[in-house]
Amino acid sequence: MHTRRNFILSMTALGTASAAWACPVVPMSEGSVHSILMLNAGCGDSNTPNVFEPAILRISPGDSVTFVPTDAGHNAASKRGMIPEGAKAWNGAVDEELTVEFTVPGVYGYLCLPHYEMGMVGLIVVGDDLSNLPAAKKVRHPGSARKAFRALLKELEV
Numbered sequence: 001m002h003t004r005r006n007f008i009l010s011m012t013a014l015g016t017a018s019a020a021w022a023c024p025v026v027p028m029s030e031g032s033v034h035s036i037l038m039l040n041a042g043c044g045d046s047n048t049p050n051v052f053e054p055a056i057l058r059i060s061p062g063d064s065v066t067f068v069p070t071d072a073g074h075n076a077a078s079k080r081g082m083i084p085e086g087a088k089a090w091n092g093a094v095d096e097e098l099t100v101e102f103t104v105p106g107v108y109g110y111l112c113l114p115h116y117e118m119g120m121v122g123l124i125v126v127g128d129d130l131s132n133l134p135a136a137k138k139v140r141h142p143g144s145a146r147k148a149f150r151a152l153l154k155e156l157e158v
């Protein structure tokens with residue numbers, strides 16, 4: 001009876017110790033509620049440290065996103081200048097699960113404060129309004145965040 005539970009627990013322990021395993025098995029989207037995992041390493045790629053998974057998430061207006069502290073030491077905070085006008089900024093506490101509702105369509109850039117300079121950033125696209133994309137692209141970032149945001153923003157153009 002407790003075999004499955006033990007299995008899951010050992011998988012969790014393994015995931016923390018080594019990033020060489022597959023993505024954590026959680027429902028990423030259930031109806032209008034979506035999950036973004038905060039991880040110490042990219043899914044299946046131990047060479048990509050500190051990531052939001054998925055780094056780009058497309059949702060519908062009115063949907064919610066839960067930032068899940070799968071690994072310790074991360075938070076999620078919106079980046080000033082990288083959210084649509086009228087949208088509410090957010091700033092989650094480190095290691096805390098945070099659910100944000102997105103009602104205003106547009107592009108949302110966010111980051112993990114402890115790993116911002118290391119490039120732990122992400123984008124959420126609400127609806128298909130990309131009108132604040134040019135403004136979001138103009139925002140400056142330190143360290144690896146510059147390259148990371150540039151790569152993600154570029155993906156929105158295709």
Ligand SMILES: [Cu+2]
Nearest residue numbers: 074112115120
């Ligand atoms: Cu982080």
